[in-house]
Amino acid sequence: MGAFWGKLSENRCGVLPPKQEMNMKKLLIHGGLVVTGNHVAQYDIVVAGERIHSLGVAGEFSPDDFDETFDATRLVVMPGLVEPHVHFDAPFMGGTTDHDMLTGTKACAYGGITSVISFSNQPKGASLVQNVKDWDEKNRGRAYIDWSMHSLVYDASEQTLADIPELVKMGVPTYKCFTTYRHSERLLDDDSMLLVLRATADSGGMLMIHCEHDATCEYLTRKAITEGHTDWIYHARTRPARAEDIAIQRVVDLLKTVPAPVYIVHASTAGSVRIIANAQEEGLTVRAETCTHYLTLTEELLKGENGYLYICSPPLRTERDIEHLWNAARLGPIEVVSSDDAGLPGEMRKQLAQGRFDKVPSGMPGVEPRLTLLYSEGVKKNRVDFPKLVELTSANPARLFGLNHKGSLEPGSDADIVLFDPNVEWTMSASTLHMNTNFCPFEGKRVAGKVKTLLCRGEVVLRDFELAGSPSHGRRVFRKLER
Ligand SMILES: [Zn+2]
Incomplete structure (x- = not known):
């Protein structure tokens, strides 16, 4: 017992x-x-x-x-599933994601999810605190299940650093930053990262980090375009596994200067789980998730005519990565499997892409299939057992993201x-x-x-x-x- x-x-x-x-x-x-x-x-x-x-x-x-x-x-x-990573109602490259709170929580219900955490996108420079208030207002009466939000951090301005402890007090103690997307002004540079880590450690929050090394991705993308390589598969070739591994290692190294709780979103490579495991062994507070699609799909899909539909960042990887990720889900350091639901209508993606891999808005829908896929590909294939599936999709995300009555069947928990x-x-x-x-x-x-x-x-x-x-x-x- x-x-x-x-x-x-x-x-x-x-x-x-x-x-x-x-x-x-x-x-x-x-x-x-x-x-x-x-x-x-x-x-x-x-x-x-x-x-x-x-x-x-x-x-x-x-x-x-x-x-x-x-x-x-x-x-x-x-226990009802906790989905800690979706982008409902997110403006992106001239479009908006497939799901809003109403349609998204409906799809969640069919997927066994009872709590979902989405990102409350704010325009750069806007108050993070005000944005959370706006989301509260906007989504009242539009959710079939319980929900929360993460904020997004694009800089370490005085305003942002002052907003972080306020967010924690409002019950929104997690927020994400990017090590990439300099071109759209979302990259958080090292100087800013250290300040945001400091504010996180001081306020009781947790910083979520999208890790891809921007310079590597940008260099390879420019080179591919210059050489006339525009096919969908070049998305994977210009955002290679090592770009992710470099960025994660960099975060780990920065944590040695400012220790703070961080959560690596969508780890997708064999190397990433090794780096995170090593960091944990050194006593650094790094947690990590992967996503359903990184456990089930490979970059081969980008070679088809409809490859643009499978473009996400980081890109889909290889069979070898898949096996390493399943092992990491079973034995650590992966503690959560999310969906990163962020699809845009296919027609819109095709139009925006104009035949170029680097113009496709990245992201796929996936909030509903998560449980069935993890059961079919994980439990049925003996890669994880049923209690582990519950840990990865419910108990762990509830604990890591502070949903204190969720993810458990213990008496007193939410039903x-x-x-x-x-x-x-x-x-x-x-x-x-x-x-x-x-x-x-x-x-x-x-x-x-x-x-x-x-x-x-x-x-x-x-x-x-x-x-x-x-x-x-x-x-x-x-x-x-x-x-
Ligand atoms: Zn995401």
Whole structure:
């Protein structure tokens, strides 16, 4: 018995308070195989109002005592997924991403996600704090599930450095910067990075970092264009694995001057996980995620006529990288798998690209397929077990991003619960998914497993594979990081 279940049994009670005394809706999920980040067992779960009330041995509770019961026989019951990396409603190179809060959280629900964190893009120079307030206002009543946001940091101006502790106080303790995109004024140089790291360490925040070495990518891109190489595959060749590895190593080296919590977004190379593991061994607080597409797709897709649809940054890599990333997800240092959902309509991408790899707005949709793909490619292929899948998609992102009542089935946690049917086999396609796009990067792929029912704070969001929730249910979660 792990600590989790030791604690659980203390809180467990076979006898429920009478219905009238509880004065809140009571639900029972019975007969399922319960999977958490460190355990698999047959348990029945009692939900009272918005929280998990207790867990008991199968058959312990009488269905008559509940307002509603869910038969989870032959289903897997796990904590609702936490998706910490999407770009909803993001302006990009003259377009806007496929999903906004309404369509994005709907797609999330079908993917078993009960909390999502998106980036609140602000124009350069604008107040980070005001932008968060604007997002709160704009997204009220437009989320099927709970949500939060990360800010974006483009500079280390006085305004930005003053905004960072304010963001932390507002429950938005994470924000991302870039080591690339100098051309669009988003690159944070070393001088600025050190100042932002200092502000992060002082305020209790965590800096997320997009790592690609800008000079390497820019040099190779200019060279390719000059030599007349404009095909989609040159996106991968001009943003090579070593550009990512250089940038991550640089961040690690800067942390030796200013130690602060950092989170490397979308690590995609075999080398990146080695560098991060070494940094952790030295005691530096570097955490890392990879994304579903880096675990399942390769750069070969960029060689096709429709290669522009698969352009993302960092680019898709090779089979060898995929195997290293799965190992790192199983054994560390990868702690989270996100989707980095950031597609733009295909037609718009084609128009903006004008046949040139370097003009394509990068990013792919992927918020809905994440759980099914990780089950099909990970659990079914014995690359990770089910508890590890829950850690990577739910328990760890909840802990790292300070969603303190999420990612757990412990009594007292929010009743965010997935009833996952591992027995359904289906073909993944834009037409079988519910994302706001006609492009699916995994089109035609045979997969196993689908979310049957989803609860978010005790409310049914998905019932028998269909949307049953309301966009007035989702709330912004106030996040606070462990120090
Ligand atoms: Zn992203």
